[in-house]
Amino acid sequence: MKEKMIIDPEKFAYTAISNYDIASEDDELISKKMLSRYLTAYYLITKFNDLEEKQIDISKTNDIKKILTMLGTNNY
Structure with a gap:
C-alpha cells in the first residue's frame, strides 16, 4: 500500500524564498x-497535497470510474 506523502506548505514556501x-x-x-x-x-x-490525498482515496476504493475520470482531466 502506498503511504501518503504530505509536505508542509509553510516550510516549503519558506524554503522556496530562502535563497x-x-x-x-x-x-x-x-x-x-x-x-x-x-x-x-x-x-x-x-494542490499537491490535495492531489496526493485523492490518489490515496482512489487507491483505497478501487473505483474504476473515479480513476478514469481523473485520467481524463488534467488539473495539474
Missing part, C-alpha cells in the same frame, strides 16, 4: 516578488 535573490534596489518590488514566490509555492504544495 531567492532579487537584483533590485526597490524594497517594495523585492517584497512583492518575494510574496508572490511564497504564495505560489504555498498554493502549489497545497
Whole structure:
C-alpha cells in the first residue's frame, strides 16, 4: 500500500524564498516578488497535497470510474 506523502506548505514556501535573490534596489518590488514566490509555492504544495490525498482515496476504493475520470482531466 502506498503511504501518503504530505509536505508542509509553510516550510516549503519558506524554503522556496530562502535563497531567492532579487537584483533590485526597490524594497517594495523585492517584497512583492518575494510574496508572490511564497504564495505560489504555498498554493502549489497545497494542490499537491490535495492531489496526493485523492490518489490515496482512489487507491483505497478501487473505483474504476473515479480513476478514469481523473485520467481524463488534467488539473495539474
